[in-house]
Amino acid sequence: RDEITRKFDEIVDFAEVEKFIDTPVKRYSSGMYVRLAFAVAAHLDPEILVVDEVLAVGDAAFQKKCLGKMGDVAKEGRTVLFVSHNMGAIQSLCHSCIWIEKGSIRDKGSANEVVRHYFGNVTLSNSGTGLFSGLPRKRDLTGFEFLSYVLLDSHAQIVSFAQFNNPLIIRVTCHADRNISGAVLAVNWFDENGNLVNRANTRSIGMADIEIGQGNVTVDVLFPALPLIPNLYRVSIALQDGGKGYYDWLDQAIEVNIKENHNSPIRFIYGQSNGTTWIPVDFQIHT
CATH class of the missing domain: 2.70.50.60 (abc- transporter (atp binding component) like domain)
Structure with a gap:
């Protein structure tokens, strides 16, 4: 309690709940509740920080803050147990990874290797x-x-x-x-x-x-x-x-x-990264 009191302003600022500070927590939305819970846990200097699907709430800016905070905790030599379906976040944050399916360990190893295995084995549908x-x-x-x-x-x-x-x-x-x-x-x-x-x-x-x-x-x-x-x-x-x-x-x-759409004049170079989104562009040369 003393630690929370000392870091009260930091916690409120991180959770972005300043406008609702006088609102009973029971009236918070699920997203507000998770943001506040993460902020409290992350600012208490725990030896082990357990984070379960916190990136499912909040906007992109808040998610970036969460990833940054978890990275800071890890750099201080403390342990972060990060539970998520966000493969990109797992690869950027974690060194090692465990894939759990129906309560059993399906694979474990480096984050990149496990994510590749996951996407290679989780078949959804290729029939539409x-x-x-x-x-x-x-x-x-x-x-x-x-x-x-x-x-x-x-x-x-x-x-x-x-x-x-x-x-x-x-x-x-x-x-x-x-x-x-x-x-x-x-x-x-x-x-x-x-x-x-x-x-x-x-x-x-x-x-x-x-x-x-x-x-x-x-x-x-x-x-x-x-x-x-x-x-x-x-x-x-x-x-x-x-x-x-x-x-x-x-x-x-x-x-x-x-x-690729063969009815479109736009072509992509294979064998290199083209990004994910096409932004319309034109080139004009003036001499």
Whole structure:
């Protein structure tokens, strides 16, 4: 308690809860609660810091702060036990890694080796369709479940891959045990190494919170054009209550293979990194 009192201002500043300091913690959203919990734990100079999925909350700036703080703790000679599905963060932060599947150790070794093994053995689907049964999920709330997905082109035909700069529809089948209101639907794109490429949700694009009726429901996630460099990507999908947590969250559970579009004049150089996103460009030379 004395240590928390001494570092109170640092903790509040790190957790970014200054505006809510007089609000009872029981009224905090799940994201605020996790940010505060991490800030307290990280500032108490523990010999062992256990961090479980803290990067699932907060914006990119807060996640960067968390990674920086964990790095500082490790550099001081203390131990960080980092639990995450974010492969990019694991590779950048950890020297050694353990892959646990269904309560058993599947692999252990250097972080880079285990991550490569993970992506080489976790097969999702290469047919453009997939079932979510048996995949790990995060659930804070009951009454809703993602069941399956299918990839569609602009003509609503099933496709096994997407094409650069072409439209794509991810059609997700769900089941709700009851009517749900005030929900937020989110999709995050990751590259083949687990690095975040894009984060979006219904609120971020200006949509009102959504309502889902009881029974089986179909959700279409529409991308008018995919400006992603041809490669293998994975997509997370989540339905959450604005402030109470997740109804269902499947991390990197949808596999999308993006291939070159031969109807496009844009070509990519293979054998070298092209990044992840195409930014339109023109060259003008004046003499």
